Amino acid sequence: MARNRVGVIGGGQLARMMIPPAVELGIDLRVLEEAEGMSADLAATGVGDYRDLDTVLAFAETVDVVTFDHEHVPPAILRELVGRGIPVHPGPDALLYAQDKLQMRAKLSELGLPVPDWAAVESADELGVFLADHGGRAVVKTARGGYDGKGVRVVTEASGADDWFLALAEDGHGGALLVEELVDFRRELAQLVARRPSGEVAAWPVVETVQRDGVCAEVIAPAPGAAGRVAQASADIARRVAEGLGVTGVLAVELFETTDDRVLINELAMRPHNSGHWSIEGAVTGQFEQHLRAVLDLPLGSTAPREDWSVMVNILGGPAEGTLQDRYPAALAAHPEAKFHGYGKAPRPGRKVGHVTVGGDDLDDVVYRARAAAAFFEG
Numbered sequence: 001m002a003r004n005r006v007g008v009i010g011g012g013q014l015a016r017m018m019i020p021p022a023v024e025l026g027i028d029l030r031v032l033e034e035a036e037g038m039s040a041d042l043a044a045t046g047v048g049d050y051r052d053l054d055t056v057l058a059f060a061e062t063v064d065v066v067t068f069d070h071e072h073v074p075p076a077i078l079r080e081l082v083g084r085g086i087p088v089h090p091g092p093d094a095l096l097y098a099q100d101k102l103q104m105r106a107k108l109s110e111l112g113l114p115v116p117d118w119a120a121v122e123s124a125d126e127l128g129v130f131l132a133d134h135g136g137r138a139v140v141k142t143a144r145g146g147y148d149g150k151g152v153r154v155v156t157e158a159s160g161a162d163d164w165f166l167a168l169a170e171d172g173h174g175g176a177l178l179v180e181e182l183v184d185f186r187r188e189l190a191q192l193v194a195r196r197p198s199g200e201v202a203a204w205p206v207v208e209t210v211q212r213d214g215v216c217a218e219v220i221a222p223a224p225g226a227a228g229r230v231a232q233a234s235a236d237i238a239r240r241v242a243e244g245l246g247v248t249g250v251l252a253v254e255l256f257e258t259t260d261d262r263v264l265i266n267e268l269a270m271r272p273h274n275s276g277h278w279s280i281e282g283a284v285t286g287q288f289e290q291h292l293r294a295v296l297d298l299p300l301g302s303t304a305p306r307e308d309w310s311v312m313v314n315i316l317g318g319p320a321e322g323t324l325q326d327r328y329p330a331a332l333a334a335h336p337e338a339k340f341h342g343y344g345k346a347p348r349p350g351r352k353v354g355h356v357t358v359g360g361d362d363l364d365d366v367v368y369r370a371r372a373a374a375a376f377f378e379g
Contacts, residue, residue, distance in 0.1 A: 010069025318347030
């Protein structure tokens with residue numbers, strides 16, 4: 001019997017965007033959401049705490065394979081699923097490196113992959129030593145839980161992370177923070193690949209990401225001027241990460257293109273990623289369809305672009321009054337060429353509530369039209 005029941009833990013917008021390709025492929029998609037009424041409520045078959053073993057086991061027993069909307073499920077729970085013969089993609093041995101930045105940096109360094117200079121520090125004194133060796137400036141990150149700019153800060157003094165050291169001590173478990181060199185970069189890139197359990201890997205074109213207040217605001221696919229060495233290096237890095245860590249499903253590798261012509265790994269995400277939303281319309285096979293193919297160990301689809309350029313603009317915050325849907329008549333009339341995606345979330349400052357994608361053959365025009373379309377949903 002075909003294994004086509006995919007269970008997604010987490011009811012956010014990534015799970016929501018898996019629903020259309022699941023319907024098209026005839027896949028039975030089921031979602032365990034954290035609370036009623038979340039983004040992926042249309043496919044929700046249960047509500048519960050992903051940190052509770054009994055809840056996750058009960059959900060997993062109704063599907064053929066388990067995957068994720070986020071990386072926060074405790075490793076012990078995932079190992080219990082695997083021990084009971086339930087396929088989990090990505091598996092706990094891989095997901096560990098998306099959950100813990102210190103372990104991620106150590107593993108990538110062991111694999112010989114390019115990363116910023118880094119160290120694990122447990123005190124202000126150790127942080128001070130690193131600062132002294134790196135020009136008096138560095139980036140400090142919490143090992144777990146940070147995203148969209150949270151859990152990340154630039155420090156210039158040894159006391160710059162005292163509150164985080166105190167929080168670790170009060171937690172009772174101790175632990176260390178990750179400190180890295182402050183990379184001098186030209187721009188940020190993202191390379192997405194998909195890998196299925198049998199080993200096939202497919203890569204999309206490397207993209208440029210534009211950040212605003214630590215949150216991705218725009219994505220340009222492919223990254224301008226990246227053809228050749230940068231594109232090849234980015235794809236090679238992501239493939240080596242996927243194979244070296246045993247990742248299954250979609251993997252996003254966030255990268256720095258440095259001013260001295262290096263490409264360094266910044267972060268990893270082992271799931272569909274904001275930097276790949278352009279692919280829904282802009283590639284032959286979008287990241288959400290590809291993720292479903294990969295976790296079911298089906299042959300992967302073509303990642304070739306459908307347009308010369310695709311630009312995705314996030315809708316951050318949303319309308320000050322009303323809903324995204326209230327703005328649809330004017331936005332759709334003004335930009336019939338744009339594709340709009342709403343996440344079913346209430347507007348809130350800084351929150352990702354949707355995105356807009358536009359494609360075409362003139363980059364300046366595509367950027368202009370994507371920004372203009374997204375502007376209908378702001379303010």
